[in-house]
Each structure stands twice: as C-alpha cells, then as structure tokens.
Amino acid sequence: MSPVTQIAVRRLKADKIKNGILAASVLFSMMLISFFLAFEMQVLLYPNPEYEALPFEEFMAKVSMYINLSTIVLVLITLLIIRIHCRMRMEENAQLRGILTSVGAESKDLRKIVNADIRILYLPAVLLGTMLGIHPGAQMGLNFTGMNEVQNLEWLPLTLLFAAAALIGIFLILLCNYIPELRLKRKSVIQTVKKQNHNANEQTHGYRQSKTFRNQSLTKRLAQKSIDYHGKVYSRIMLLFASSAVYPLLAVLLLWNISRESVVVDANPYDGIDTIAPVLETVGGLLWFLIGCFAVLTCVGFVQAMLIARIQIAERRRSANVYRMIGMVQKDINRMIRKELYGVAVRTLVLLIFVVVILNACFAMI
Amino acid sequence: MIHISNLNKRYFTVDGEITALDNVSLDIAGGEFIAIIGKSGSGKTTLLNMIAGLDNPDSGSILLNNADVTKMTGKQTAVLRRREIGVIYQFYNLIPELNVVENITLPTELDGSPINSEWLAEILKVVGLSGRENAYPTALSGGQQQRAAIARALFGKPSLILADEPTGNLDNENSAEVMKLLKAMNEEYGITVLIVTHSDAVAEQARRVISIADGKITSDRRK
Numbered sequence: 261m262s263p264v265t266q267i268a269v270r271r272l273k274a275d276k277i278k279n280g281i282l283a284a285s286v287l288f289s290m291m292l293i294s295f296f297l298a299f300e301m302q303v304l305l306y307p308n309p310e311y312e313a314l315p316f317e318e319f320m321a322k323v324s325m326y327i328n329l330s331t332i333v334l335v336l337i338t339l340l341i342i343r344i345h346c347r348m349r350m351e352e353n354a355q356l357r358g359i360l361t362s363v364g365a366e367s368k369d370l371r372k373i374v375n376a377d378i379r380i381l382y383l384p385a386v387l388l389g390t391m392l393g394i395h396p397g398a399q400m401g402l403n404f405t406g407m408n409e410v411q412n413l414e415w416l417p418l419t420l421l422f423a424a425a426a427l428i429g430i431f432l433i434l435l436c437n438y439i440p441e442l443r444l445k446r447k448s449v450i451q452t453v454k455k456q457n458h459n460a461n462e463q464t465h466g467y468r469q470s471k472t473f474r475n476q477s478l479t480k481r482l483a484q485k486s487i488d489y490h491g492k493v494y495s496r497i498m499l500l501f502a503s504s505a506v507y508p509l510l511a512v513l514l515l516w517n518i519s520r521e522s523v524v525v526d527a528n529p530y531d532g533i534d535t536i537a538p539v540l541e542t543v544g545g546l547l548w549f550l551i552g553c554f555a556v557l558t559c560v561g562f563v564q565a566m567l568i569a570r571i572q573i574a575e576r577r578r579s580a581n582v583y584r585m586i587g588m589v590q591k592d593i594n595r596m597i598r599k600e601l602y603g604v605a606v607r608t609l610v611l612l613i614f615v616v617v618i619l620n621a622c623f624a625m626i
Numbered sequence: 627m628i629h630i631s632n633l634n635k636r637y638f639t640v641d642g643e644i645t646a647l648d649n650v651s652l653d654i655a656g657g658e659f660i661a662i663i664g665k666s667g668s669g670k671t672t673l674l675n676m677i678a679g680l681d682n683p684d685s686g687s688i689l690l691n692n693a694d695v696t697k698m699t700g701k702q703t704a705v706l707r708r709r710e711i712g713v714i715y716q717f718y719n720l721i722p723e724l725n726v727v728e729n730i731t732l733p734t735e736l737d738g739s740p741i742n743s744e745w746l747a748e749i750l751k752v753v754g755l756s757g758r759e760n761a762y763p764t765a766l767s768g769g770q771q772q773r774a775a776i777a778r779a780l781f782g783k784p785s786l787i788l789a790d791e792p793t794g795n796l797d798n799e800n801s802a803e804v805m806k807l808l809k810a811m812n813e814e815y816g817i818t819v820l821i822v823t824h825s826d827a828v829a830e831q832a833r834r835v836i837s838i839a840d841g842k843i844t845s846d847r848r849k
C-alpha cells in the first residue's frame with residue numbers, strides 16, 4: 261500500500277461514525293433508486309394483457325410518473341449529499357495536502373486520498389445498495405401487474421439493470437469527487453495551509469471595529485457577520501438538514517398522491533373487483549415498503565446532518581476563541597453562536613418551503 | 627548552486643496590490659549556511675517557497691544546479707523536493723496519522739526508494755529521537771516534533787535544506803538544539819542550509835545573513 265493510501269485509510273478509520281453514516285445514506289439512496297428502476301422496468305416491459313381492458317393503464321401510468329419523479333429527486337439529493345461530503349473532506353485534508361506537497365508528493369499521490377474514499381466508502385455502498393434494491397423492486401413490479409403467479413423474474417434484464425444503475429452511481433460519485441480536486445489543483449497548496457491565520461485576523465478585525473460602537477445588537481451584528489464569513493459552512497449545514505427533511509416530505513407527497521389515485525380506481529364502475537383487489541393489495545405493500553425505506557433514509561439523513569452540524573459548531577466554537585482572547589465574555593460568545601444557528605434554521609425553513617412548493621407543483625402536473 | 631535572478635511576485639488583494647518580491651537576485655554557493663531576516667510580511671516565506679517550487683513567480687528565474695525551477699512541471703518540482711530539497715516549517719510539519727519513523731521515511735517512500743535502516747538509526751540518534759520511533763506526533767513535545775521534521779528533511783540526503791522559522795515555536799533551549807542540528811547537517815554532510823528567522827541569536831550562527839525589506843534585498847553580509 262502506498263504511504264498516502266495508508267494515511268487516507270487511517271484517516272477514514274479515525275472518523276468511523278461519520279463515514280459509516282455517509283456510507284449508509286449512500287447505500288439506502290442507491291437501494292431506493294434501484295428499487296424504483298427495477299419496479300418500473302418490470303411494469304413497463306411486461307404489462308399484463310388481462311389488464312388492458314381495465315382502467316388500470318391510466319392508474320399505472322400515473323404511479324410510474326410519481327415514481328419517476330421521486331427517483332429523480334432521490335438522485336439529486338444523493339448527489340448533493342455526496343458533493344457536500346467531498347467538499348468538506350477536501351477542506352479537512354487541506355493541511356495534509358500542504359504537508360505532503362512540501363515533502364514531494366505529486367498530484368498523482370494526492371489523488372490517492374480521494375481514491376481511498378471512493379474505494380472504501382462509496383463503491384461498496386453503491387454496489388450493495390443497488391443489489392439490495394433490484395430484486396424487491398422487480399418482485400413488486402410483478403405483483404403490481406398481477407403476474408407473480410404467471411411468470412417468474414427474468415434475470416438477464418435485472419442484471420443489465422444492476423450494471424447500468426451501479427455504473428451511473430459510480431460515475432456520479434467520481435464526478436463529485438474529482439471536480440473539486442481539479443479546482444483545488446489550480447490553487448496553491450501552500451495557501452491552504454496558511455489560510456487559518458487569515459481567518460483569525462479577519463475575525464479580530466471585525467470585532468475591534470464593531471466594539472467602537474458598543475450597543476445591544478452587537479452580538480446580532482457579529483452573528484450576521486459570522487454567517488456571511490462562514491457562509492459556505494452554514495449553507496452546507498442548511499442543505500444537509502433540508503435534504504434529510506426532503507425524504508419524509510417526498511414520502512408524504514408520493515403516498516398522498518398515489519392514495520388519491522387509488523380512490524379513483526375504487527370508485528370505477530367496472531366489475532373487475534377480483535383483479536382490483538390484488539392490485540390494491542400490492543399497492544398497499546408498495547406503499548409500506550416505501551414508508552420503511554423513506555423512514556430509514558430520514559433517520560440516516562437526520563443523524564448525518566446532526567453529526568456534521570455538531571462538527572461544524574465545535575469548529576465554530578474553537579474559532580470563537582479569538583473573541584475570548586480579545587475580552588468578549590463567554591455568555592456573549594454563546595449568544596452569538598445561538599444567533600448564527602437561529603439564522604441558519606430560518607434559512608433552512610425557507611429553503612424547505614420552497615422545495616415543497618416546487619415538488620408539489622411537479623406532482624400536481626401529473 | 628542556486629542562482630536567482632530578477633524574481634518578482636505580486637499579490638492582488640482586497641487592499642490593493644502587494645509586492646511580495648521585488649526584483650530579487652541572489653547567488654548561493656554549495657555548502658553555505660545562510661540566514662534570511664526581515665520584518666513580517668517582507669517576503670521571506672514567499673522566496674523560500676519559490677525556491678522549493680511550491681509557488682510560481684510572475685517573472686524571473688531560479689536556477690538550482692543549472693535547472694530552472696520556475697520552468698519545471700509540478701511533477702518535476704515534486705521529485706526535486708523528494709530528492710534534493712528538504713523543507714521545514716514552523717509548525718504543521720508532521721502528519722498526525724503517521725508515527726515518527728513513518729513520518730521520517732515518507733519522502734523516500736513516496737519516491738519508491740528502498741529504506742536504509744542503518745541510515746535511519748543514525749539519523750534518529752543524531753536528532754535524539756532513538757527510543758521514540760513509534761510515537762505519534764501528538765505524543766511529542768514541540769522540540770521533538772521539530773527534530774523529527776529535521777530528521778525527515780535529512781533522511782533523503784538532500785543537497786539543500788529550506789527552513790522557515792524552524793525555531794519560531796520553541797524555547798531557547800530547544801531552539802539551540804535545533805540550530806545545533808542544522809549546523810551539524812551543514813558541516814558534516816555538506817548540505818546547504820537556508821534558514822528564515824526572526825531571532826538574532828539564530829541569525830548570529832549563520833556565516834551569511836541576508837536582510838529583506840518590502841520584497842527587496844537590503845543587505846547581504848558575510849562573516
């Protein structure tokens with residue numbers, strides 16, 4: 261093993277919980293994505309001829325559309341989360357990259373840090389998640405078209421689907437990982453090592469300035485300044501919380517819309533009660549499965565967001581030491597950090613409302 | 627050994643343009659022990675980083691053994707840092723996940739060259755870290771960390787060592803220890819040493835002292 265890979269592996273091990281949760285969230289997202297894909301493939305490729313006469317066509321087409329949309333949203337959230345993690349990891353590793361460069365590591369060596377992440381963290385999660393999702397998805401599709409008795413699962417298309425889904429997952433992960441890498445390459449590594457001092461200077465400067473007109477809203481203004489300065493960090497926390505909240509929202513919207521559709525089927529005057537019953541039962545099963553998956557994703561997402569928020573807040577407290585050094589009392593520092601968090605919470609909420617409105621509009625279009 | 631001519635470097639910041647290096651020319655022969663002094667912000671670190679190929683000048687050239695560092699690719703300067711140049715900073719020198727020996731042998735490992743364990747033992751003895759081979763950086767004192775960084779710079783048998791305030795973080799005793807080591811490297815192994823410092827006591831030990839102010843060389847004294 262090359263020394264850089266060895267360092268990267270030790271780094272991964274040192275942060276087991278955070279990395280484990282990231283892997284779990286990628287795994288479950290991929291599982292849901294491949295579940296949806298397999299379900300749709302089954303429904304689209306092998307429609308049940310007996311259902312042709314029934315008004316199921318329309319219902320199924322709609323369910324497919326909902327699922328399409330959910331898959332897209334899931335892919336986007338997964339991408340977002342991986343991207344945020346990659347950026348954070350890049351920043352965490354800035355100092356390491358600086359030292360390594362100064363002792364003669366080439367960019368080929370530095371890339372090994374990222375490669376270790378991909379190999380150890382993402383790749384197994386993508387492959388395992390895709391694998392776990394495909395079979396239940398296809399089975400659910402068979403049930404859904406009422407052909408579970410008639411026909412067995414076909415393995416060739418499933419395998420092809422697995423390969424395609426896994427490839428797409430891997431491609432997206434590579435993209436998320438190497439784009440920041442390329443961007444970093446253009447920046448001097450030495451600057452990244454030096455950066456911390458600049459941070460501290462700027463903060464002291466800000467406080468000294470505002471101290472000259474001491475008044476009640478000082479902490480508030482400092483908090484605002486800090487949100488602006490740490491904009492990237494806070495928008496990251498915001499996005500993570502928002503995206504983990506999107507899972508349950510998506511679930512609720514999806515379930516609500518599908519259940520609204522099934523009322524139409526119930527109410528139809530055709531006398532195909534005995535075919536409708538098993539289909540509805542399957543839809544029920546499908547919904548329960550989705551509820552389960554979304555619940556897990558919500559929990560994983562939330563734990564992940566909490567964990568990252570905690571890390572970032574701890575970092576913020578540490579950088580707030582500068583304020584203590586120049587005589588700001590702890591109470592004020594805490595109040596300032598609280599104000600910052602409050603500001604972030606408000607922004608998260610606004611973002612979420614925005615997302616819900618857009619999602620709902622998309623569902624309504626179907 | 628080093629031939630620097632008309633080196634310029636400007637930074638563009640929110641406060642306007644900063645001239646970090648202003649037409650710097652300098653000749654350094656092999657085996658010299660040089661101290662660079664100057665006020666904070668005068669451009670010392672910038673100069674050192676450029677010699678090591680860690681930063682690019684706007685114009686000018688740096689010939690190191692007749693090869694122009696400023697024209698080299700990233701890969702070539704990396705090879706240079708692994709084989710010819712040892713760099714030591716004030717802090718953040720060691721990789722926290724690696725123990726003393728792993729840190730010291732890292733450049734050689736990166737180079738894919740074999741590890742000479744006799745040479746390793748000798749260096750550990752020279753820097754006084756025998757018996758602490760398996761310690762991780764967090765378990766070392768500031769002085770020990772700095773000595774480990776020196777050992778790492780020395781292990782690849784470089785011809786040049788660039789040290790940026792290597793004693794800036796240390797008390798007098800540890801500082802003297804580190805300086806003794808750097809001098810020994812210069813005298814016993816014939817390595818050229820270029821050291822940036824704020825301390826007069828440190829600068830006194832050099833045979834040549836170069837002062838920099840506002841990115842220009844203002845004096846160049848030999849003893």
Ligand SMILES: Nc1ncnc2c1ncn2[C@@H]1O[C@H](COP(=O)(O)OP(=O)(O)OP(=O)(O)O)[C@@H](O)[C@H]1O
Nearest residue numbers: 451637639644646665666667668669670671672673
């Ligand atoms: N990345 C950067 N962006 C903008 N300006 C920079 C950057 N790096 C250095 N400078 C400026 O270039 C000048 C020289 O910096 P340098 O770090 O070489 O100083 P120095 O002599 O090493 O100072 P010190 O003794 O404090 O370490 C300074 O005015 C500094 O503000």
Ligand SMILES: [Mg+2]
Nearest residue numbers: 670671672790
């Ligand atoms: Mg400096």
